[in-house]
Amino acid sequence: MLVVNLVEELKEKIKELNGSIGFVPTMGALHEGHLSLIKKARDENDIVIVSIFVNPTQFLEGEDLDKYPRREKADKKICKLANVDILFMPTINSIYNRDELRIEAPAIRGFILEGAKRAGHFDGVLQIVMKLFNIVSFNKPEKFRAYFGKKDAQQLTLITQMVKDYFINVEIIPCDIIRDSDGLALSSRNVYLTKDERLKALSISRSLKRASKLVMQNILDKKSIEKEMREIMRDIEIEYIAIVDREFNSIDKIELKNSILLVAGKVGNTRLIDNIWI
Numbered sequence: 001m002l003v004v005n006l007v008e009e010l011k012e013k014i015k016e017l018n019g020s021i022g023f024v025p026t027m028g029a030l031h032e033g034h035l036s037l038i039k040k041a042r043d044e045n046d047i048v049i050v051s052i053f054v055n056p057t058q059f060l061e062g063e064d065l066d067k068y069p070r071r072e073k074a075d076k077k078i079c080k081l082a083n084v085d086i087l088f089m090p091t092i093n094s095i096y097n098r099d100e101l102r103i104e105a106p107a108i109r110g111f112i113l114e115g116a117k118r119a120g121h122f123d124g125v126l127q128i129v130m131k132l133f134n135i136v137s138f139n140k141p142e143k144f145r146a147y148f149g150k151k152d153a154q155q156l157t158l159i160t161q162m163v164k165d166y167f168i169n170v171e172i173i174p175c176d177i178i179r180d181s182d183g184l185a186l187s188s189r190n191v192y193l194t195k196d197e198r199l200k201a202l203s204i205s206r207s208l209k210r211a212s213k214l215v216m217q218n219i220l221d222k223k224s225i226e227k228e229m230r231e232i233m234r235d236i237e238i239e240y241i242a243i244v245d246r247e248f249n250s251i252d253k254i255e256l257k258n259s260i261l262l263v264a265g266k267v268g269n270t271r272l273i274d275n276i277w278i
């Protein structure tokens with residue numbers, strides 16, 4: 001596995017490669033969720049490139065940029081074992097200029113839910129993902145696929161829209177949420193949870209499970225579903241419970257095979273998100 005830190009070096013390397021590229025962008029602290037994306041990329045492509053970059057422009061003032069888990073050594077080992085061809089860990093100066101042109105998330109999908117709670121977050125995500133797509137797909141007429149988890153559903157929707165709006169030559173592959181055996185959706189931020197907080201955090205996935213049971217009983221309206229979910233999550237600080245269609249328009253009633261039920265909440269100081277695709 002080749003580890004590359006500079007944009008120009010990666011571009012040079014990519015020029016020499018042949019075949020399809022599967023790309024997995026991450027912020028490191030890799031867990032089974034990331035690994036499932038990497039494995040899928042490995043199965044479906046000739047070359048697998050993983051990036052690790054804790055992107056400062058997607059963190060808001062006062063968020064956890066400084067304490068975001070950094071596990072360089074362990075991450076390298078995981079990538080090597082997963083047969084990654086190139087691990088791209090750009091230095092900040094190599095990937096950002098001063099006074100940059102910015103991308104702004106669109107009004108309808110970008111300023112609700114996560115966008116409302118974390119104003120500017122998606123602008124930073126789109127900015128770095130656009131850069132990464134352009135670097136990794138550089139000079140590549142062959143197939144270029146990028147893998148994203150459904151856990152960050154709004155991020156996934158916005159990136160898919162950016163690819164369409166800016167005619168970017170990449171196929172976005174959405175990947176299922178990976179959960180621990182107790183149901184907690186895997187996230188690099190789970191390491192912040194104390195034992196007691198983790199127990200409370202389990203109510204998030206429990207509430208989503210209950211919601212999917214209600215849907216199976218044909219209870220589809222947001223009010224009834226939300227009421228039961230709030231009861232199950234009574235020990236955590238719920239930020240929002242929302243139902244959107246797959247285009248991220250807010251809806252009041254589940255549309256089967258076209259809905260996402262989303263939750264965001266705080267357990268202690270840790271903010272967690274989770275969802276199910278119905």
Ligand code: PAF
Binds near residue numbers: 026125
């Ligand atoms: O989902 C993430 O880990 C990040 O938002 C991403 C897509 C790697 C951009 O920094």
